[in-house]
Amino acid sequence: xxxxxxxxxxxxxxxxxxxxxxxxxxxxxxxxxxxxxxxxxxxxxxxxxxxxxxxxxxxxxxxxxxxxxxxxxxxxxxxxxxxxxxxxxxxxxxxxxxxxxxxxxxxxxxxxxxxxxxxxxxxxxxxxxxxxxxxxxxxxxxxxxxxxxxxxxxxxxxxxxxxxxxxxxxxxxxxxxxxxxxxxxxxxxxxxxxxxxxxxxxxxxxxxxxxxxxxxxxxx
Numbered sequence: 001x002x003x004x005x006x007x008x009x010x011x012x013x014x015x016x017x018x019x020x021x022x023x024x025x026x027x028x029x030x031x032x033x034x035x036x037x038x039x040x041x042x043x044x045x046x047x048x049x050x051x052x053x054x055x056x057x058x059x060x061x062x063x064x065x066x067x068x069x070x071x072x073x074x075x076x077x078x079x080x081x082x083x084x085x086x087x088x089x090x091x092x093x094x095x096x097x098x099x100x101x102x103x104x105x106x107x108x109x110x111x112x113x114x115x116x117x118x119x120x121x122x123x124x125x126x127x128x129x130x131x132x133x134x135x136x137x138x139x140x141x142x143x144x145x146x147x148x149x150x151x152x153x154x155x156x157x158x159x160x161x162x163x164x165x166x167x168x169x170x171x172x173x174x175x176x177x178x179x180x181x182x183x184x185x186x187x188x189x190x191x192x193x194x195x196x197x198x199x200x201x202x203x204x205x206x207x208x209x210x211x212x213x214x215x216x217x218x219x220x
Contacts, residue, residue, distance in 0.1 A: 003073055016077060020084045023051045024091070041099045048092035049121075053162050053181055055085040060159060060188045067195070079135050082155075086132035093125050117168030124161035127154050156192065159185050 004012060027047055034040040059081040066074050096118075101107040111118050131152055133139070140148050163185055166178040 009073065009076065013077065013080060016080065020055070020081075023047065023088070027091075041095070044095040044099060045092060048088050048095055049166070050177075052085060052088040052092055053166065055081055055088060056155070056159055056162060057181065057184055057188070059085055060155065060185075063195075064188065064191050082135055083132060086128055089125055089128055093122075117165050120161050120168060121165040124158045124165060127158050127161070131155060131158075156189060159188075 027044060030040070030043065059078055062074055062078040062081070066072060096111075097103055097108050101111065112122050113119065131154065134143065134148060134151060143151070163178065163182045166181060167175070170178050
């Protein structure tokens with residue numbers, strides 16, 4: 001695929017933006033037609049958590065897809081996908097503290113410290129906050145490219161914690177999806193590690209050329 005024109009890229013971004021809103025729209029529609037009971041609370045938490053992982057893995061797929069296809073322009077989609085990841089994570093967190101615990105700080109703290117899967121999920125959300133806050137050109141200029149990249153590499157830790165969170169809260173008969181997400185993440189991590197090793201191999205340099213010498217008489 002050739003480099004899209006600015007107008008085509010704008011249309012692609014608009015289409016992805018609209019598609020990314022569909023899960024939230026469906027949840028809103030369910031909210032309007034629901035009595036907000038326990039079944040809805042569980043549905044809201046699972047729905048927002050699942051879509052957080054979906055967008056997280058889509059974000060991580062950008063670099064491998066660019067390397068395979070040479071579509072360098074898709075890097076310009078990564079920030080938007082990353083921000084949608086945070087948006088759904090925020091909805092997931094709000095459903096936990098609002099719908100499930102009614103913003104009772106003591107109950108929220110007790111759940112975080114006593115339930116390991118909540119602890120892991122909360123840790124992933126906290127790590128995600130600085131990534132969302134620095135997903136802009138101003139932050140890149142202020143931090144510098146190297147420091148900014150170091151911060152955003154924590155997305156892999158977030159993904160690992162997210163999959164662990166999903167595993168921990170799933171029942172034995174429902175482990176298929178956590179396993180599937182973990183396998184996809186494992187493949188992405190393997191690609192990343194291989195790429196870092198490849199880039200770490202020094203490029204062999206040609207031997208330095210010897211300067212020409214001119215003799216007054218023919219050497220022996």
